[in-house]
Amino acid sequence: MGTIHIQRRKEGIMMKIGVIGGGSIGLLFSHYLSAKHSLTLLARRKDQAFQINEKGITLIHDGTSTTICNISATVMSDALSSQDIIIIAVKQYNLSTLLPILNSIPPEIPLIFLQNGLAHIEQIDRLNQKTIIVGTVEHGCQKITDATVKHNGFGKTLLAPYRGDIEHIRWLISDFKDTFPFLIHGDWKEVLFRKLIINAVINPLTSILKVENGGLIENPYYLHLMMSILEELLPLVPMLNEEKMKADILKICENTKENRSSMLKDIDAGRKTEIDAILGYAIELGKKRQHSMPICNVMYAMVKGKEADQGES
Amino acid sequence: MGTIHIQRRKEGIMMKIGVIGGGSIGLLFSHYLSAKHSLTLLARRKDQAFQINEKGITLIHDGTSTTICNISATVMSDALSSQDIIIIAVKQYNLSTLLPILNSIPPEIPLIFLQNGLAHIEQIDRLNQKTIIVGTVEHGCQKITDATVKHNGFGKTLLAPYRGDIEHIRWLISDFKDTFPFLIHGDWKEVLFRKLIINAVINPLTSILKVENGGLIENPYYLHLMMSILEELLPLVPMLNEEKMKADILKICENTKENRSSMLKDIDAGRKTEIDAILGYAIELGKKRQHSMPICNVMYAMVKGKEADQGES
Structure with missing residues (x-):
């Protein structure tokens, strides 16, 4: 298995992306998105944050492992309020404990929810944020260690506005169209x-x-x-x-x-x-x-x- | 595990019991019934018949193993026509190949069918035998080898006349009431x-x-x-x-x-x-x-x- 270490590319405008959740989806998104932007992964456990700060996040894909080191990881903190966008990648059944924290951050920060099902809609509906995007992930991935994720099946992420304007996150879609594609759909219910x-x-x-x-x-x-x-x-x-x-x-x-x-x-x-x-x-x-x-x-x-x-x- | 070898008891009238099927139920019935009567087990495979003729049938119950040696085993043969009663202990899905053979034996020989379900009723209805008994087995047992059966749960066998008179097999019920109980029920459907x-x-x-x-x-x-x-x-x-x-x-x-x-x-x-x-x-x-x-x-x-x-x- 070959190993490639790459640094985050210093071109264009650096946005601050917060990813909440250190499971397979959180690690996958953090790895790919950190290639172009400033990424903070917010984990539940201190030792996972420590691992990622020390080692970066390693992605295994097609037998090749790639490590990106410039990822900042932390447990829930003030870091949330300074992000340009926050992606919530926790399981649906762990969302309820997170909602008060999300509600305390500035309502201008767009949120992207990637949970399965629709049980979370009722919960996110009560949030203050002006822009809320919901999405489904078609990648196949598996968490190997706290800082390693295996990308088994390459797919896309479908995003749809639940509230507000998808234009607020257009930069996210265009920046990754070749490396980690997002597609926009008009109807979140569908x-x-x-x-x-x-x-x-x-x-x-x-x-x-x-x-x-x-x-x-x-x-x-x-x-x-x-x-x-x-x-x-x-x-x-x-x-x-x-x-x-x-x-x-x-x-x-x-x-x-x-x-x-x-x-x-x-x-x-x-x-x-x-x-x-x-x-x-x-x-x-x-x-x-x-x-x-x-x-x-x-x-x-x-x-x-x-x-x-x-x-x- | 203690081992007790016992010979068939030579008291009362010896009846000839044929048991068709060398699975767990066939072995269990052969073992218990051979204690008082002349038993012939009819197996599908020659090597199983050979094993039983050589070793008898060993029963394991409550950690004690008991072997009865005076059991004659054979593959399908003329032996069927000389039995006083025949117990059919094959699985329901193996019954169809057996029916022509059963139909060729004297119609005076009572048959006892121990299959699960009721799918076999339609098949046995077409037989020539005057007395047909159907039954359900509440013993728990498991075939260990071709000549060994483990008796896990002691229960009873429920018999009901499908055709003819249950009186023809009354001797079977009374002879084993203390050692391997049979109960009679009037309604076979129930x-x-x-x-x-x-x-x-x-x-x-x-x-x-x-x-x-x-x-x-x-x-x-x-x-x-x-x-x-x-x-x-x-x-x-x-x-x-x-x-x-x-x-x-x-x-x-x-x-x-x-x-x-x-x-x-x-x-x-x-x-x-x-x-x-x-x-x-x-x-x-x-x-x-x-x-x-x-x-x-x-x-x-x-x-x-x-x-x-x-x-x-």
Whole structure:
């Protein structure tokens, strides 16, 4: 594995980007974005911040590891108020503790939320910030150590304005169009719901059946189950085209056939999953609309049961 | 582990009992019944017959192993026509190849069928035998080698006349009342449906979730799933008391909490399961009665999918 050390490029206007969250997504974004701007990673644990300050963030991609050293890492602090933009890359279930802190920073600083599901929308709606962007990440990545992230699948990040004007963060999109692409979409609901449905169909099934994403299309029984779940979910999202969603999901399983879904990885590692933000949210929505979802209820109970079993051991 | 060798007791009238099938149930019945009668075990494989003729059948129970040597074992042969009674202990999915052979033996020989589910009823209905008994086995047992069976849970065998008179096999019941109890029930449908429901609720769930029977009552999500499956199945069996079935299933899970269900063992060993005879049969019944069973359909697809995956590896 070759190792390349590069310094942040000193061209154009340096913006200050804050990234909250030292998980795989936080590390991935910090690594790429720090190539052109001044980056501060805000971690929950002091020892992770220490590791990153000492070593930088190493990215492993296609067998090559690249380390960027000029990343400042810290735990939650005043550093937040001096950023030009803040990207929030914590899991949905860790967001609630963060909201009071976000609300205390100047309302002019745009925030970008990258959580799965839509359960966080109600929470971020109460924030004071003038510009709030929501996004979905299509990169495949895995945290290896506190300061190393593996970039398994190169994708894009879809951003949509939830409130305010996306023009405030246009510099972010143009600066990385060749190296770490962002795409803008006008309708945040469509962006988040599309990802919700994809996650709701693939993640619980793979984690219950313990198969890689490709297993869902290679096994006719599993394929049938996946399509049955999708059929149950589609009435919740009339804005999405049914045939396109089916084709997209089959293609995603094909393109990521050797990948293990994040939920399968969480279950196998004994971690909490995002089941409540994903399938839990969809089921609640179904209840409100009196739409019966028996298969989704089974999937939900199985994943919650697996989580509960892990808590015991 | 202590070892006791005992010879068949030479008292009373010796009857000739044929047991077809060298799986765990076949070995268990052969071992116990050979203590008082002349037993012939009919195996599919010559080498298993050879092993049993050489070594007898060893039973392991409560840490003690007991070997009975006077058991004659053979592959399918004329031996069938000279039995006083024949017990058929093969899996349901292996029964069809056996039926022409059974039909060729004298119609006076009573047959006892011990298969799970009810899928075999249609098949045995076409036989010529005057007396046909069906039964369910509540013993827990596990085949260790071709000539050794472990008796994990001591239970009883429930027998009910499907055709003819149970009086023809009364000697079997009275001879073993203290050592290997048989109980007679008047209604074969009730006997088989009760076992079908118990198996349909416990077996697929434990094999999908990879938990022991106790796991289904210790985990609140799994308990809820189990009760939801039972709710779907109960309309198919109006002859069974709903509250009693619920209580029975909870008690069975409690009493066998450290046991792994036969279906879980089959899945883990890469063997074919009895899913079609159990849940497959119930689902077909539901279709005929236009009773919707979405959760059972999910369980069925998951077990069939696991079977299909194993075929590949």
